[in-house]
Amino acid sequence: MRCRILAVALAAALAVGCQPKAERRAEEKPAEAAPAKPAEPPGPPVPAAFRGSFDARGTEPFWAARITPEGITVMQPDRPPATAPNHGPRMAGPQAVWASLAGEEPVVVAMVEQDCSDGMSDHVYPYAAEVQLGEQSFVGCAERAAG
Numbered sequence: 617m618r619c620r621i622l623a624v625a626l627a628a629a630l631a632v633g634c635q636p637k638a639e640r641r642a643e644e645k646p647a648e649a650a651p652a653k654p655a656e657p658p659g660p661p662v663p664a665a666f667r668g669s670f671d672a673r674g675t676e677p678f679w680a681a682r683i684t685p686e687g688i689t690v691m692q693p694d695r696p697p698a699t700a701p702n703h704g705p706r707m708a709g710p711q712a713v714w715a716s717l718a719g720e721e722p723v724v725v726a727m728v729e730q731d732c733s734d735g736m737s738d739h740v741y742p743y744a745a746e747v748q749l750g751e752q753s754f755v756g757c758a759e760r761a762a763g
Contacts, residue, residue: 659706659707660707661707662704662705662706662707662712663707663712665729666705666707666712666727667705668685668760668761669682669683669684669685669760669761669763670682670683670727670743670758670759670760670761671758671759671760671761671762672725672727672743672745672747672756672757672758673734673756673757673758674734674745674747674754674755674756674757675734675735675736675756677692677693677754678692678693679691679692679747679754679756681725681745681747681754681758682761683702683714683725683761684702684761685702686701686702687699687700687701687702688700688701688702688714688716688718688723688725690718690723690747690749690754698718698719698721698723698749699718700716700717700718700723701716702714702716703715703716708726710728710729711726711727711728712726712727712728713725713726714726718749721749721750722748722749722750723747723748723749724747724748725745725746725747725748726745726746726747727743727744727745727746727758728743728744729742729743730742730743730744732744732745732756732757732758733757734756734757741757741758741759742758742759742760743757743758743759744756744757744758745757745758
């Protein structure tokens with residue numbers, strides 16, 4: 617049975633833009649600094665089940681993703697791999713969500729601990745996974761990376 621997970625839309629939070637400072641005339645009074653925003657709460661701790669390296673894969677269309685402590689790589693047969701830095705997962709209810717950018721393309725991986733079948737083999741995976749790469753969404757299964 618295929619399991620669909622709703623991935624959390626974190627891409628907007630990752631798009632950070634910088635603007636150059638406007639030049640001021642000597643007689644202008646500098647604007648007062650805006651009050652600092654309170655730091656975002658760290659969220660619930662990430663369970664051990666979602667720490668480490670993972671391999672995810674799916675069919676229709678075929679795709680694969682690898683999560684390592686250093687990065688997230690999404691692979692498809694018809695395009696070059698998309699690689700993004702791994703900023704670590706955040707918990708969103710029962711699912712762990714990794715969000716990053718591969719260049720300018722948002723990458724979001726959501727995984728939940730539940731039995732999952734890829735529909736093509738008898739192998740039962742311990743995680744269901746959904747990957748969003750830009751506008752594309754892929755659904756499949758995942759397990760801890762070998763090695």
